Amino acid sequence: MSFAIQPGERPAQAIARAAARDIDQCQQALARIADDTEKNVHGVRKRIKRLRALLRLARFSIATDDYKKANSALRDASRLLATARETAVRKRGLELMLRALPQENEAFTRTLRQVIVGPAPVATPGASSSVPDDETVQRARQHFATAAAVFATLGDVHGKWSVVRPGFRRSYALGRQFMRQSLQDTSTHAFHEWRKWVKYQWHQVELLTPVWPEELGLRCTVLKRLADVLGDEHDLADLREHLLSASIPLEFAGDLEQLLAALDVRRAELRRDALRIGTRLFAEKPAAFEGRVARYYRAYAGEDHNAVSLPDDR
Numbered sequence: 001m002s003f004a005i006q007p008g009e010r011p012a013q014a015i016a017r018a019a020a021r022d023i024d025q026c027q028q029a030l031a032r033i034a035d036d037t038e039k040n041v042h043g044v045r046k047r048i049k050r051l052r053a054l055l056r057l058a059r060f061s062i063a064t065d066d067y068k069k070a071n072s073a074l075r076d077a078s079r080l081l082a083t084a085r086e087t088a089v090r091k092r093g094l095e096l097m098l099r100a101l102p103q104e105n106e107a108f109t110r111t112l113r114q115v116i117v118g119p120a121p122v123a124t125p126g127a128s129s130s131v132p133d134d135e136t137v138q139r140a141r142q143h144f145a146t147a148a149a150v151f152a153t154l155g156d157v158h159g160k161w162s163v164v165r166p167g168f169r170r171s172y173a174l175g176r177q178f179m180r181q182s183l184q185d186t187s188t189h190a191f192h193e194w195r196k197w198v199k200y201q202w203h204q205v206e207l208l209t210p211v212w213p214e215e216l217g218l219r220c221t222v223l224k225r226l227a228d229v230l231g232d233e234h235d236l237a238d239l240r241e242h243l244l245s246a247s248i249p250l251e252f253a254g255d256l257e258q259l260l261a262a263l264d265v266r267r268a269e270l271r272r273d274a275l276r277i278g279t280r281l282f283a284e285k286p287a288a289f290e291g292r293v294a295r296y297y298r299a300y301a302g303e304d305h306n307a308v309s310l311p312d313d314r
Helices: 011-031 037-057 064-080 082-099 106-117 134-156 161-184 188-211 213-245 250-281 286-301
Strands: none
Touching: 011 037, 011 134, 011 161, 011 188, 037 064, 037 082, 037 134, 037 161, 037 188, 064 082, 064 134, 082 106, 082 213, 082 250, 106 213, 106 250, 161 188, 161 250, 161 286, 188 213, 188 250, 188 286, 213 250, 213 286
């Protein structure tokens, strides 16, 4: 069944169903993590981001202690699997940036790859030096079970749009706030925070897309694009920090400086692209945006048309 809300479903029911489906898929991926570590870890961490977006959408319909419990469980599960994923991301980022250099210094390239990836593992088909151990996997599975129990309580929540209104408006408002901050503050922190709330809103809109596919489907596509641009910028920022903290021989100082310069140019391009897209996506004030989507939902849900408030023309 699709992640998105289904005909006849209340928003809380849709969240509970979608969360149960994603958590089950995470548990299956953890069970076969040694088969393809990078693919399975990537899939689990992607679903964790979607689960955290759903949790924030319903946060004001969940008891505070339960919300904190589920949020901590998902955050801790992601952290347990972070190392394997971050190494793969840095490796790909490094390869892309090395291609941007005017000429390749093979000794420097070889050194950097060892710094980022570490020593080459013994060649064993299907094996990976970054496979999480059994204890780590079991702890992650327990965290997902904790989150699943909290999401399951939403199946009994009977409200409609009121259940998700404050969470939906808050996610948009924080995305808008951090975008405006990023326009003034070029620090990595501002863009990182913006990226998180863009991803949350992307997945929340993804859930609600059927209420008006032509409009929200397009918004979902553009939010994903923005999330990808901000994600690439974040990965390059992480790579830059890792390179600066690494022990690279002085003989490669010039090569490193050249690589960092190319990396900074690329990050600046990505930030410009993100702000160009974001200023359009977040042009509306939070109350206006949430109210507009609320009217789409009510029309989709077939509520009494006399109860659907339309803005006047003044």
